[in-house]
Amino acid sequence: MAKLTFPEDFEWGAATASYQIEGAANEDGKGESIWDRFSHQKGNITNNDTGDVACDHYHRYQEDIELMRKIGLDSYRFSISWPRIIPAGSGKINQKGIDFYKRLVNELLKTGIKPAATLYHWDLPQKLQDKGGWENRDTAKYFNEYAQLMYKELGDLVPRWITHNEPFVVSMVGNLFGEHAPGNQDHQKALQVAHNLLLSHGMAVESFRESGIEGExxxxxxxxxxxxxxxxKKDQIAKDYSDAFNNRWFLDPVFKGEYPEKLMALYQKEFNQPFELETGDLEIISRDIDFLGINYYSRALVEYDESKLLNFKTVKPEASNYTAMDWEVYPQGLTDLLLSLDDQYTKKPIFITENGAAYDDQIAEDGNVHDDKRVDYLEKHFRAAQQAVEKGVNLKGYYLWSLMDNFEWAYGYNKRFGIIYIDYDNGQNRILKDSAKMYSKVIENNYIKA
Known part of the structure; x- marks a missing residue:
């Protein structure tokens, strides 16, 4: 049997996010987040679901960590709820929130699982949103203060830190398309949010260096x-604009200290002053990082559309397979993306911080969950990742999305990404799906069949 082997120090993990799994929305001094507010407004979420209880991970984290151990995870990527730590976003600190994450991290370490903490996975304190949210430059300052507190409290325990998860989604899906909290639909607002998110990232990186703690x-x-x-030619123009909008608007400032010139020129023509950019901002944003995390789910296939501001629209190929999210299954895109990043942006370590698929999973008569499509999806993407490693990409690890079924943002509990099934109607019972058993073998062997 031909084997595709991964490097000896390759890390296998799984990822989650605070609002999607923790629940305990109003417990132990936690403040309201924009997702608490958004999900309680009727019509925003499928079935009017909320994250009030979610997977009840706040109370069941020990049970969940035992399942991580059973699967064999090397590392676990979780996010910290800012309003659980500082309920108003600035000012008074909630010690019970800090204590929860200390218990979580210590339990992981005791189990031999490396913690990887994301500082921001979309649950902004509502009190800061009331002051303009990420559109307000002061929010970057408050985020930096929150980051400094977390380094102080957890810096000796957490070896890997991620400042932000998917600033594109926070800015564009939340403030341009209006599908996520806070639900705005304003292009200039979205651009300002994107800039302030990136600015806060750079400030938090600087604070990390100044803290002197070990880690990355x-x-x-x-x-x-x-x-x-x-x-x-026109479709090539569409491709360039789409890449600039979706990818380079965030990659270029972080790695090159600049925004994509062609897109910036278009925005300046359309909006005159597209967003507030102060002298020195790009220098802060491009502070040296230790690694890049990438979340990959599918490719973008585009064609020219002159009716759009950015001259592109996405196309859905008919012959392809699709997940329950209606996302095309395209493993080659992962290899292509990794090679492109290595060639154009960085030789530093790269981690796939999310990759996975939603399918309509059911409990079978034998009490198990046979998620064959997800098994196939994951195996193909493991091969795609290994291909990139073989071609010299400095890929250091892979975090599967997601550890467990959870609150899938605007889709509520209607979409299941987990390798652990959550039986919401039966006491939140946890069931390891076939994909979890497959993943366990991949981790143990550190290879995938060719």
Whole structure:
């Protein structure tokens, strides 16, 4: 049997996010987040679901860590709830919130699992949103103060830190498309939010260096390699704009200290002053990071559309397979993306901080969950990742999304990404899916069949 082997020090993990799994929305001094507010407004979420209880991980974290041990995870990526730590976003600190994450991290370490902490996975304190949220430059300052507190409290326990998860989604999906909290639909607002998010990232990296704690820090960007639907010149223009909007608007400032010139020129023509950019901002944003985290789910196939501001629209190829999210299954895109990042942006370590698929999982008559499509999806993406390693990409680890089924943002509990099934109707019972058993073998062997 031919084997595709991973490097000896390759790390296998799984990822979650605070609002999606913790529950305990109003317990132990936690403040309200924008997702608490957004999910309680009727019509925003499928079935009017909320994250009030979610997977009840706040109370069941020990049980969940035992399942991580059973699967064999090397590392666990979780996010810290800012309003659980500082309920108003600035000012008074909630010690009970800090204590929860200390218990979580110590339990992980005791079990031999490396903690990887994300400082921001979308649950902004509502009190800061009331003051303008990420559109307000002061929020970057408050985020930096929160980051400094977490380094102080957990810096000796957590070896890997991620400042932000998917600033594209926070800025564009939350403030341009209006599908996520806070639900705005304003292009200039979205651009200002994106800039302030990146600014806060750079400030938090600087604070990490100044803290003197050991460990590594980076950022997680959701990236999709862009392909033109044809060779014609207009579709190539569409490809360039799509790549600039989805990928380079975040990659370029972090690695090159600049925004994509062509897109910036278009925004300046459209909006005159697209967003507030102060002298020195880009220098802060491009502070040296230790690694890049990437979230990959699918590719973007685009064609020219002159009716759009950015001249592109996405195309859905009919012959492809799709997940329950209606995302095309395209493993080659992961290899292409990793090679492109290695070639154009960084030789530093890269971690796949999310990759996975939602399917309509059911409990079978034998009491198990046979998620064959997810098994196939994951195996193909493991091969795609290994291909990139073989070609010289400095890929250091892979975090599967997600450890467990959870509150899938605007979709509520309607979409299941987990390798652990959560039986919401039966006491939140946890069941290891076939994909978890497959993943366990991959981790144990450190290879995938060719």
């Amino acid at each position: 820090i980076g950022i997680t960007l959701n990236l999709a390699p862009v392909y033109a639907n044809s060779e014609n």
